[in-house]
Amino acid sequence: MKADPTGVLTGAHYLDGDYACGEGAMAAGCRFVAGYPITPSTEVVERIARRFPTIGGTFIQMEDELASMAAVVGASWTGTKSMTVTSGPGFSLMMENIGLAAMMETPCVVVDVQRGGPSTGLPTMVGQSDVMQARWGSHGDYEVIVLCPQSPQEAFDLTIEAFNLSEIYRVPVLLLLDECVGHMTEKVVIPEAQEISVEPRRLTSKPPEEFEPYRLNGKPVPEFARAGDGYRFHTTGLTHDERGYPVMSVECQETCVRRLVDKIRDNADEIVRFEEHDTEDAEVVVVAFGITARVARLAVETARQRGIRVGFLRLIALWPFPEKRIHELAGSVGSFLVVEINYGQMVLEVERCAAGRARVSGLFHGGGGVHDPEAIVEAIVEAAS
Amino acid sequence: MSEEMNPELVREPPMEHPMAPYLRMERIPHVWCPGCGIGTVVQCYATALEKAGCDLDKVSVVSGIGCSGRAAGYMKLDGFHATHGRAIPFATGLKLGRPELLVTVISGDGDLVGIGGNHFIHAARRNIDLMVILINNFIYGMTGGQNAPTTPLTAKTSTMPFGNFEPPFNLPHLAASSGASYVARWTALHIRRLTWAIEEAIDRKGFRLIEVIAPCPTLYSRLNKLGTGLSGMRFYHDNAEIRHGADTREVDIDFQSSIVCGKFVDDEKPTFNELMDKHYGTILGDRYKPMPPEGGMIHAG
Amino acid sequence: MPAEKARTEIRITGFGGQGVVLAGHIIGHACAIHADRHATMIQSFGPEARGSSCSATLVVADDEVLYPYIRRPHILVAMSADGYDKYRDELLDDGLLVYEQDLVKPEFKQGQEAYGVPSTRIAESLGRAIVQNIVMVGFFAGVSRLVPEEAMREAVKHSVPPGTEELNLKAFDQGLKYAARQLAQPAVEVERPPLAGVTT
Numbered sequence: 001m002k003a004d005p006t007g008v009l010t011g012a013h014y015l016d017g018d019y020a021c022g023e024g025a026m027a028a029g030c031r032f033v034a035g036y037p038i039t040p041s042t043e044v045v046e047r048i049a050r051r052f053p054t055i056g057g058t059f060i061q062m063e064d065e066l067a068s069m070a071a072v073v074g075a076s077w078t079g080t081k082s083m084t085v086t087s088g089p090g091f092s093l094m095m096e097n098i099g100l101a102a103m104m105e106t107p108c109v110v111v112d113v114q115r116g117g118p119s120t121g122l123p124t125m126v127g128q129s130d131v132m133q134a135r136w137g138s139h140g141d142y143e144v145i146v147l148c149p150q151s152p153q154e155a156f157d158l159t160i161e162a163f164n165l166s167e168i169y170r171v172p173v174l175l176l177l178d179e180c181v182g183h184m185t186e187k188v189v190i191p192e193a194q195e196i197s198v199e200p201r202r203l204t205s206k207p208p209e210e211f212e213p214y215r216l217n218g219k220p221v222p223e224f225a226r227a228g229d230g231y232r233f234h235t236t237g238l239t240h241d242e243r244g245y246p247v248m249s250v251e252c253q254e255t256c257v258r259r260l261v262d263k264i265r266d267n268a269d270e271i272v273r274f275e276e277h278d279t280e281d282a283e284v285v286v287v288a289f290g291i292t293a294r295v296a297r298l299a300v301e302t303a304r305q306r307g308i309r310v311g312f313l314r315l316i317a318l319w320p321f322p323e324k325r326i327h328e329l330a331g332s333v334g335s336f337l338v339v340e341i342n343y344g345q346m347v348l349e350v351e352r353c354a355a356g357r358a359r360v361s362g363l364f365h366g367g368g369g370v371h372d373p374e375a376i377v378e379a380i381v382e383a384a385s
Numbered sequence: 386m387s388e389e390m391n392p393e394l395v396r397e398p399p400m401e402h403p404m405a406p407y408l409r410m411e412r413i414p415h416v417w418c419p420g421c422g423i424g425t426v427v428q429c430y431a432t433a434l435e436k437a438g439c440d441l442d443k444v445s446v447v448s449g450i451g452c453s454g455r456a457a458g459y460m461k462l463d464g465f466h467a468t469h470g471r472a473i474p475f476a477t478g479l480k481l482g483r484p485e486l487l488v489t490v491i492s493g494d495g496d497l498v499g500i501g502g503n504h505f506i507h508a509a510r511r512n513i514d515l516m517v518i519l520i521n522n523f524i525y526g527m528t529g530g531q532n533a534p535t536t537p538l539t540a541k542t543s544t545m546p547f548g549n550f551e552p553p554f555n556l557p558h559l560a561a562s563s564g565a566s567y568v569a570r571w572t573a574l575h576i577r578r579l580t581w582a583i584e585e586a587i588d589r590k591g592f593r594l595i596e597v598i599a600p601c602p603t604l605y606s607r608l609n610k611l612g613t614g615l616s617g618m619r620f621y622h623d624n625a626e627i628r629h630g631a632d633t634r635e636v637d638i639d640f641q642s643s644i645v646c647g648k649f650v651d652d653e654k655p656t657f658n659e660l661m662d663k664h665y666g667t668i669l670g671d672r673y674k675p676m677p678p679e680g681g682m683i684h685a686g
Numbered sequence: 687m688p689a690e691k692a693r694t695e696i697r698i699t700g701f702g703g704q705g706v707v708l709a710g711h712i713i714g715h716a717c718a719i720h721a722d723r724h725a726t727m728i729q730s731f732g733p734e735a736r737g738s739s740c741s742a743t744l745v746v747a748d749d750e751v752l753y754p755y756i757r758r759p760h761i762l763v764a765m766s767a768d769g770y771d772k773y774r775d776e777l778l779d780d781g782l783l784v785y786e787q788d789l790v791k792p793e794f795k796q797g798q799e800a801y802g803v804p805s806t807r808i809a810e811s812l813g814r815a816i817v818q819n820i821v822m823v824g825f826f827a828g829v830s831r832l833v834p835e836e837a838m839r840e841a842v843k844h845s846v847p848p849g850t851e852e853l854n855l856k857a858f859d860q861g862l863k864y865a866a867r868q869l870a871q872p873a874v875e876v877e878r879p880p881l882a883g884v885t886t
Contacts, residue, residue: 004682006674014715014725014841018884031681034474053665056482056674060657063507067474070467070504074447077465080681082482100468184754185727187718226680227479228486230442234409234458236466243576245412246458246466272658291754298752304592353563373753 005193020152022047024159031057034071041113065090069097079226099138105170116367127367129342143264167199180291273316282311289315299376326353336357420614422573422599453493470500485678486627509563522601530604537640560631566591568650574621647664695756699769705819710742716841721833817857824858828865
């Protein structure tokens with residue numbers, strides 16, 4: 001279906017990534033946001049707090065990020081599209097209820113505007129070191145979808161995409177901005193509402209007496225019932241059966257948790273998002289994401305001009321990871337160079353997928369700034385030799 | 386018995402439990418121990434819903450983790466068994482996401498004021514429209530009898546084997562001083578009064594706390610040599626002191642001391658939603674578009 | 687390193703309350719929305735955003751800006767002495783200095799162009815010192831010729847609080863007019879000491 005025009009601020013704007021993310025959420029139909037202030041993400045909720053009262057949304061500043069995430073899960077069970085926004089320290093606190101959202105199969109969006117870590121780290125400066133936490137941060141086995149924009153325009157576009165994917169797969173979708181993208185102001189074009197596709201909540205059409213909240217009906221995810229519609233269903237963070245009732249057994253764990261994992265793994269080809277350039281003849285492929293992808297692209301273009309056969313692959317979805325494509329490329333390229341603002345996280349995934357068929361090296365930056373493009377060029381030269 | 390029974394006194398047993406419309410009978414028997422007070426509270430809650438004539442389709446119940454946290458799972462309502470300590474913020478999301486819902490939190494002392502203490506005081510401060518039934522058994526039951534923020538001084542727990550030396554919370558005072566609009570305390574013995582209190586609280590709005598002192602025969606009573614569940618009831622009978630309107634500063638609970646019960650606070654004051662509507666209405670006038678009662682932007686697919 | 691096509695790096699600096707970030711926002715808005723160019727603005731965060739000096743940087747180019755930060759700006763807009771002192775050395779040797787002439791007493795460098803404007807006084811003459819930054823934007827538009835002045839005017843209109851457009855456009859025009867007067871004269875002129883001999 002098409003976006004409701006109420007929340008869509010159609011036009012060409014000059015917005016920072018945080019504001020663009022907030023606009024994306026409103027365009028996607030988000031009408032509940034709970035958050036707790038934290039640099040460099042606060043502008044997202046500030047934008048929303050200002051705009052929500054005129055478009056039928058409720059924003060609440062909760063007492064902490066534990067509460068923010070819990071409130072988002074609760075609100076989503078009313079069918080109201082819901083989101084929270086944070087940065088590293090708050091993201092750590094949200095892990096608890098991100099796990100609950102995954103277990104209860106609650107559509108919702110969590111935005112993490114990454115700053116340097118660990119701990120309080122660099123509150124006002126860029127980092128990309130939450131990418132493994134985004135994938136593995138809550139305890140237990142589950143799968144999430146993680147998107148990573150490289151510009152304010154993409155922050156707008158991918159926020160809508162995040163809501164849509166969360167509705168389709170009933171998972172928390174995490175949107176990993178970084179401080180640089182969040183705080184940079186660029187042109188953002190917001191289309192007309194009828195040009196924006198949004199996924200509605202997939203409500204069940206069964207009558208309450210036939211409805212079971214976790215019974216599949218020919219699709220990879222169950223149909224949804226909202227609180228207050230007479231279904232009188234139960235849901236829990238405990239391992240549960242199709243009725244949503246806790247069952248403490250090996251068999252139920254296998255059914256319940258395997259499905260949480262498989263609904264994403266089995267559909268990974270649909271969800272994976274990346275773009276690549278110049279990989280056909282490449283000896284080296286540079287892999288990057290977020291703000292680093294822009295800086296790396298400058299380096300790749302420079303290296304190409306210097307005659308090096310270098311290609312480029314930008315991860316748009318970090319998770320699920322494009323493992324098939326990396327594996328395929330590993331058969332034709334000599335090496336991968338992974339450039340990221342951390343001390344080596346996604347490089348591990350590239351190594352895993354390359355599976356020894358190509359060399360893999362990383363160029364890391366501890367955070368607080370972006371890579372020097374010239375240093376990337378040097379690393380490309382080295383990787384190519 | 387050899388005599389014939391008076392046929393007028395012979396009644397057919399009911400075909401179903403009187404609480405069956407409110408309970409997920411397929412989940413019974415429940416997990417609670419013999420003599421535990423939680424089942425009593427669930428029954429009082431169900432009775433109050435019936436007496437208040439609530440539209441059960443619009444009632445949601447949220448629990449956290451622990452023995453009391455299982456309450457949501459047995460009620461035939463929209464029921465949410467959230468994470469440990471987060472029942473109140475989860476319920477806040479439900480209420481704000483669909484303002485027409487009657488949202489109840491039923492959970493324990495460890496859940497709501499131990500790990501969840503911060504949420505408890507802030508929800509009371511905001512006067513979020515939630516009814517919170519806090520079942521206080523003075524101990525962490527599900528995990529095996531550890532010290533709680535409500536454990537009376539000197540009482541023994543598995544993590545205070547020599548007796549508790551940490552001062553406990555006075556929950557009615559905590560709630561009242563944080564801004565709750567309705568505060569009452571009863572024990573699991575006071576079935577009718579508790580039911581009335583819940584029924585009354587359903588009729589009120591804002592943050593409503595009903596603290597229910599309940600026995601934990603398996604752990605609290607055993608560790609403190611207080612006898613069975615029945616001894617617990619007898620203790621409540623002998624030591625509960627009903628003092629409506631008592632100053633909440635004076636309702637502390639000491640080990641095996643008197644338990645002051647009653648309705649302590651019943652203030653009509655605006656809820657979070659009412660404050661928000663009024664404020665935005667004043668500032669923004671016609672431009673203010675509140676969240677619709679049935680939730681925001683619901684487009685079924 | 688091949689620069690993005692026609693890449694121009696700009697730093698705007700001043701003290702808190704002067705509207706440094708808004709000035710940067712307007713210039714970026716003008717380039718990106720009304721002049722069909724790419725413009726990436728980054729404002730400084732952290733303690734300095736709340737203290738005495740504050741700054742915003744802009745990269746303007748014909749293509750997508752890939753590297754969002756500035757290294758050595760082509761243009762330094764200095765609205766305070768502190769900001770000038772902090773950033774003057776990074777200005778390119780053939781760069782352009784635009785400054786608040788009552789607050790900044792620059793040391794001119796051989797090869798650099800410099801234009802001063804009494805933007806605070808002009809703003810005060812309009813009755814509102816707060817529009818100093820818009821006077822500066824007008825002056826900047828005139829001396830930098832970065833984008834057509836109409837683009838900049840549109841950006842001013844869209845960026846200031848509703849109801850203040852008229853005053854702000856007046857401020858913009860005053861800055862622009864002052865720039866035209868300055869441009870009619872050689873870049874290094876009367877109110878400033880001669881360039882010769884100053885090398886830092």
